Amino acid sequence: MAHQWRGVIREYADRLPVTEATKVITLGEGGTPLVHAQKLSELTGSEVYLKVEGMNPTGSFKDRGMTMAMTAAVEAGAKAVVCASTGNTSASAAAYATAAGLKCAVLVPEGKISMGKLSQAIAHGATLLQVDGNFDNCLDIARKLGEAYPVFLVNSVNPARIQGQKTGAFEVVDSLGDAPDIHVLPVGNAGNISAYWKGYKEYSAPFETANGTLPAVSTKTPIMWGFQAAGAAPFVAGHPITEPDTIATAIRIGNPASWDTAVAARDESGGLIEAVTDDEILAAHRWLSAKEGVFVEPGSAAGVAGLIKKHAAGEVPAGKTIVITVTGHGLKDPQWALRTEDGSDVQPVKVPNDVVTVAAELGLEEN
Ligand SMILES: *Cc1c(COP(=O)(O)O)cnc(C)c1O
Numbered sequence: 001m002a003h004q005w006r007g008v009i010r011e012y013a014d015r016l017p018v019t020e021a022t023k024v025i026t027l028g029e030g031g032t033p034l035v036h037a038q039k040l041s042e043l044t045g046s047e048v049y050l051k052v053e054g055m056n057p058t059g060s061f062k063d064r065g066m067t068m069a070m071t072a073a074v075e076a077g078a079k080a081v082v083c084a085s086t087g088n089t090s091a092s093a094a095a096y097a098t099a100a101g102l103k104c105a106v107l108v109p110e111g112k113i114s115m116g117k118l119s120q121a122i123a124h125g126a127t128l129l130q131v132d133g134n135f136d137n138c139l140d141i142a143r144k145l146g147e148a149y150p151v152f153l154v155n156s157v158n159p160a161r162i163q164g165q166k167t168g169a170f171e172v173v174d175s176l177g178d179a180p181d182i183h184v185l186p187v188g189n190a191g192n193i194s195a196y197w198k199g200y201k202e203y204s205a206p207f208e209t210a211n212g213t214l215p216a217v218s219t220k221t222p223i224m225w226g227f228q229a230a231g232a233a234p235f236v237a238g239h240p241i242t243e244p245d246t247i248a249t250a251i252r253i254g255n256p257a258s259w260d261t262a263v264a265a266r267d268e269s270g271g272l273i274e275a276v277t278d279d280e281i282l283a284a285h286r287w288l289s290a291k292e293g294v295f296v297e298p299g300s301a302a303g304v305a306g307l308i309k310k311h312a313a314g315e316v317p318a319g320k321t322i323v324i325t326v327t328g329h330g331l332k333d334p335q336w337a338l339r340t341e342d343g344s345d346v347q348p349v350k351v352p353n354d355v356v357t358v359a360a361e362l363g364l365e366e367n
Contacts, residue, residue, distance in 0.1 A: 005031035008064050008167040009071060014209050015170070015202065016068065016163055025070040025100045029056050029063035030167055034175040034323070039291040040304070044311050045318030049180070050294055050304075051172060054329030058120060060250075061192060061327050062092035064168060065161030069154040070096040078102060078152035082145050084138035086188070086249050087117030088328055093154050094124035105151065107131050107138040114249060114297070116332040134244065136255040139189075156191030157257045165192055169199025170217075172323050179204065179218040181320040186302035186327055187226035187235065187273055188251035190262035196325070197224055197265035222323070224271035226262065227306030229299075233275040235262065247278045247336075250299030250328060276305040284308055285336060288326065295330030295337070 005011065007026030009018055018024070032055040040048040053061035070093075073081050080103040083093045090106035097104035104126040108118070110133065121128050131138045139155060146153030156162060173179050179200055187193050200221045207214040228235060229246030234254055241254035256262060266273050276284075281298055284305035288294045303324040310316045330337065338346045351358050359366070 007067055008164055009067055012167050012170055015207060022071060023074055025074060025096055026067045027057035027095060027099055029067050030171065032056060034172060035294060037292050044316045046320040046322050048322045051168060051323055051325045052294060053325060053327050054296060058092045058095045059329035059332055060088040061165065061168060062088045065156060065164040066092040066096045068160040068164030069158050070100045072160040073102060073152040074100050076152060080151045081154045082142050082151040083154045084135060084142040086135050086252060087113045088250060090126060091117045091120035094121040094126035098124045107142055109134045109138055114333040135253050139257060156189055162191055162195045162198060165195030166199030169196045170203055173203050173218045176321065179220050180222045180323040182225055182322045183222040184225040184303040184307055184322065185325040186251050186299055187228050188253045190256040190258040193224060193226045193265050194258045194261035197269060221269060224265045224269040225306060226273040227302040228273065228275050229281060229302060230275040230277045235273040236275045248281050248299035248302060250297060251302060274306060276302055276309055280305040280309060289337060294326060296326045297328045297330055297333040298336050300327040
């Protein structure tokens with residue numbers, strides 16, 4: 001009989017800081033598809049897979065961390081949670097707070113937030129405040145609220161979030177039978193690259209639990225390749241960026257909270273964190289939808305943009321296994337698909353209610 005996926009906490013309980021007494025808050029997150037990317041594999045001569053995180057309950061990988069954070073909030077007796085968000089964290093926090101029966105406040109930056117994400121936070125009944133500032137300013141306020149007021153912070157500075165997000169690496173290894181050679185992903189606040197690296201390391205060595213030691217699952221760890229948007233690339237600059245700017249709103253972050261752990265992931269794995277331009281991101285976004293059949297939001301395409309760029313520079317080895325996390329669903333931010341390469345909007349062709357005209361318009365001849 002088919003197995004119903006039980007959410008990341010129940011699936012990986014022995015590797016997460018929970019006990020049998022823990023009341024698990026879940027919407028069935030995780031268990032997302034690892035899709036073989038036909039055209040990227042042909043391009044690079046490596047086997048390229050996409051970890052399609054848009055298939056999570058609220059449409060992004062944030063749900064993996066949010067199930068842990070909300071479970072911890074309930075365990076701590078919290079009545080309300082708060083987060084700063086470029087959009088997906090608020091959508092996820094609002095949904096999981098609803099499942100937990102908690103109030104949720106979200107702080108989003110002025111101007112740049114997609115309709116899809118905004119509508120999720122509202123639909124789930126969060127109190128949404130748009131702060132006159134950028135994401136980094138929002139996170140600053142959220143942290144201070146968490147410290148000095150009776151609200152529980154569910155941003156990825158909360159270690160429970162990273163614990164939940166590391167399960168993405170577990171799933172990749174469980175699907176492939178071993179770790180890939182290279183793992184590629186977008187980098188914004190840098191929680192996810194830190195979480196994947198933690199997950200890969202834990203799976204490659206014996207792991208101590210309350211009930212004994214689990215054996216290593218993988219024989220190796222991958223090289224981590226992170227990609228930032230060129231206008232919001234503090235790791236490339238080597239210092240925070242005060243005015244981050246990119247169309248990829250999910251990674252429009254100038255002062256990443258998980259700085260040290262991201263640098264450790266890069267350096268310990270022998271990897272890199274580089275930048276891709278907005279044009280390269282949009283080209284990768286089109287590649288994914290038009291060539292692979294996978295629809296993502298622009299920020300999610302930064303990893304693919306990075307792989308294509310490295311390939312063009314002759315820096316992608318052939319014959320390897322490469323996994324790219326595509327972080328969020330295309331329906332979050334659909335207007336980018338409706339824009340032609342010259343920047344105008346796609347218009348549907350209008351036809352009369354008549355089969356002969358429709359057939360002619362489609363270039364079909366009667367058989
Ligand atoms: C949050 C997010 C990112 C960035 O992840 P970090 O952990 O902040 O580096 C990338 N893409 C999407 C769709 C996101 O929601």
